[in-house]
Amino acid sequence: MQNATRNMEYNVEKIRRDFPGLDRSFYGHPMVYLDNTATSQTPRQVVEEIERLYYNHKANVHRGVSSISQEATDRQEATRRRVAEWIGAGSVEEVIFTRGTTESINLVAASFGQRFKEGDEIILTVMEHHSNIVPWQLLAMRTGIRLRVVPLGSDNSTLDFESYRLLFNDRTVMASFCHVSNVLGTVNPVSEMIAIAHSHGVPVLVDGAQAVPHMKVDVTALDADFYVFSSHKMYGPTGIGVLYGKRDLLESMPPYQGGGEMISSVSFGGTTWADLPFKFEAGTPDFIGIAALHRAIDYIDSIGYDAIYRHEKELLDYAVDGMKGIEGMRIFGNSPHKSAVISFLIGNAHHYDTGMLLDKLGIEVRTGHHCAQPLMRALGIEGTVRASLAMYNTKEEIDMFLLALRRIAPMLA
Numbered sequence: 001m002q003n004a005t006r007n008m009e010y011n012v013e014k015i016r017r018d019f020p021g022l023d024r025s026f027y028g029h030p031m032v033y034l035d036n037t038a039t040s041q042t043p044r045q046v047v048e049e050i051e052r053l054y055y056n057h058k059a060n061v062h063r064g065v066s067s068i069s070q071e072a073t074d075r076q077e078a079t080r081r082r083v084a085e086w087i088g089a090g091s092v093e094e095v096i097f098t099r100g101t102t103e104s105i106n107l108v109a110a111s112f113g114q115r116f117k118e119g120d121e122i123i124l125t126v127m128e129h130h131s132n133i134v135p136w137q138l139l140a141m142r143t144g145i146r147l148r149v150v151p152l153g154s155d156n157s158t159l160d161f162e163s164y165r166l167l168f169n170d171r172t173v174m175a176s177f178c179h180v181s182n183v184l185g186t187v188n189p190v191s192e193m194i195a196i197a198h199s200h201g202v203p204v205l206v207d208g209a210q211a212v213p214h215m216k217v218d219v220t221a222l223d224a225d226f227y228v229f230s231s232h233k234m235y236g237p238t239g240i241g242v243l244y245g246k247r248d249l250l251e252s253m254p255p256y257q258g259g260g261e262m263i264s265s266v267s268f269g270g271t272t273w274a275d276l277p278f279k280f281e282a283g284t285p286d287f288i289g290i291a292a293l294h295r296a297i298d299y300i301d302s303i304g305y306d307a308i309y310r311h312e313k314e315l316l317d318y319a320v321d322g323m324k325g326i327e328g329m330r331i332f333g334n335s336p337h338k339s340a341v342i343s344f345l346i347g348n349a350h351h352y353d354t355g356m357l358l359d360k361l362g363i364e365v366r367t368g369h370h371c372a373q374p375l376m377r378a379l380g381i382e383g384t385v386r387a388s389l390a391m392y393n394t395k396e397e398i399d400m401f402l403l404a405l406r407r408i409a410p411m412l413a
Contacts, residue, residue, distance in 0.1 A: 010307050016392050018043040018299075029362030032397045037182050037341055037388035038366050039232045040213060042296075046236060049295045053288045061287045062261060062278075075291035080277070082294050086301075087227065088218035089244055093276040096250070097290055100241035101209040102131040104228035105176070107243060107280060108205055109135035111253040112226075116173050118144030123167050123175040123197075125150040125159055126378050129182055130371040132207045136176065150177070152378055157335040158186055164193065168200045175204045179211035183372045183384065184333030185341030187211070194223050203249065209233055213390070214312060214339050216305045219244050236296030237289035243280070250276055257282040308391045312340040315389050315398055322402040326409050332384055340389035343370075346405070349412035351383045357411065358385070361404040 016022055021041045024031040033041060053075070059068040061076050077092075084092045098104045113136075116122075122136055126149055136147055148167045153160040175197045179190050190206055197204045205226040208217055213234040219227045224244070231240035245253075255262055255273055259282040264272040273279045300308070319342060323329050328347035346354055355367035366386045369376045376383060387401065 010303075010311050012311065012392065012394050015303065016394070018045065019392050020044060022392060026362045026364075027360050029360075030400075032363045032393075032400050034387040034389065034393070034397075034401065035364050035366045036213070036390035036393075037210060037233070037370075037386060039238070040235045040390055041392065042235055042237070043299050045299055046292050046295045049292045050237060050288055053291055057291075058288065060284055072287055072291075075294075076285070076287045079290050079294040082297055083242055086297050087212075087242075087244060088220045090220060091247060094244055094247050094250065096243040096245065096277045096280045097285055098228075098241040098243055098280075099239050099286075100232070101207060101228050101230045102241075104226075104241050104243035105131055105205065105207065106135045107256040108226050108228075108245070109139050111256045111280075112203075112249065113139040113143070113145075113174075114254060116143050116145050119171060120145045120173040121148050121167075121169070121171045122146075123148050123150065123164070123172060123177075123202075125164075125177045125188075126152055126375050127159065127178055127181040127184065127186065127188070128176075128372070128374070129178065129207065129209070130373070132176055132178065132205075133374065145173075146171075148172075149374070152375075155334065156379060157184055157333050159188060161189075165196060168196070168202065172200060172202050175202055176207070177204075178207040178209075179217075180208075180214070180339045180341075181333070181372075181375075182210050182341070183343050183370050183375055183386065184335065185339040185343075186333055186335040187215075187337040187339055189337075190224075191222050198223065210339060210341075213300075214305075215309065225249055231289070231293045231296060234296060235299055236293045237286070239286055240289045240293055247276065250280070253280075255279055255282070259283045261285075303391060311391060312389050312393075315393055315395065316340050316342070318395060319387070319389075319398045319401065322398070323405065326402075326405050328409060328413055329405075332379060332381075342387045343384040344387075345381065345384055346409050346412045351385045354385045354408065354412060357408040358401075358404055361400075361407065363387075363401055363404045 019041045059072045061073040080092050080095050084095045150164045151160050180187050194204045203225040206224045208229040212229040227244040232238040262282040264274050330345045332343040351367040369383045
């Protein structure tokens with residue numbers, strides 16, 4: 001009875017009215033937007049806040065004595081406080097605004113990575129997005145560090161946990177891995193993985209880009225040293241990212257970029273840095289987008305992560321059950337702990353062809369390697385079709401998706 005009451009409380013049609021971007025058609029078919037892992041749609045509350053701020057509160061932040069500048073500063077810093085509280089950070093100084101998850105990881109690799117030397121080792125996993133591979137490769141080119149990679153387990157869906165344990169040695173200086181795979185949807189046991197790393201005295205960065213839209217994250221409970229995510233994947237503005245870092249680590253790190261805002265004083269004889277968090281926020285930030293991120297967080301909280309999880313899990317199970325009956329269907333990623341992502345192929349058909357045919361029927365999915373080429377090689381494929389769900393998707397949309405798959409499958413056999 002309690003579950004029935006909860007389901008009644010989840011009004012997906014009311015939610016959808018907040019997302020006018022969903023009300024589109026392609027080729028005479030209503031759009032079914034299933035590319036949420038790449039980017040989510042944005043509710044009108046966030047868009048209207050951006051418009052309001054541009055029309056009424058646009059002034060550069062910090063150091064301004066004018067009332068309008070102080071207003072803009074207050075709004076940006078209110079978002080910092082909101083983010084810190086939302087993810088369970090110990091202080092607002094531990095929240096750094098960036099341009100996205102990619103820049104957050106690059107910041108840590110470039111700055112924290114300066115302490116690493118030739119022969120040191122960093123542990124990654126085969127599931128990583130390129131943004132959690134290439135920055136460490138660039139560091140390896142500069143310093144001579146070595147990258148060690150955790151492979152998939154025998155199920156091709158989860159990590160080989162024993163291999164992860166065995167990769168640690170006295171040369172290991174860092175571990176960096178995703179909370180949720182953007183291809184397989186696998187939710188990694190990051191709390192256990194962090195604890196193992198810490199037992200060896202190794203700090204950890206967690207890529208939370210695919211976790212934060214779907215589940216509550218508490219960085220203090222996880223004991224993450226660094227945690228990174230993007231606004232645009234969690235119903236917020238584009239071009240905004242968050243880097244959480246433990247205060248002692250951030251204080252020990254040199255600046256990532258130089259310029260205005262990140263300094264305390266400048267002379268040709270030398271420059272001193274601003275205190276946290278501003279040491280890592282050189283130049284004029286996207287203060288409008290940062291302020292609007294507050295509204296995106298408020299929106300998620302107004303629905304509630306528990307309700308979002310139940311809704312997305314119901315749709316995920318329904319979609320997967322329906323897909324299993326389609327001839328030639330190959331689904332990648334079958335972890336029991338899985339987020340709302342379905343990667344698949346139909347027979348030996350190219351993922352691009354499948355995606356193009358689905359698009360002609362109004363089904364918007366993503367095709368390709370999903371910025372995870374090492375994972376594709378481990379799976380023995382070039383790429384997949386990826387359908388990914390969000391809080392506003394409906395069972396009726398899944399029915400349309402399944403109908404489209406059944407229609408095109410014979411063409412691809």
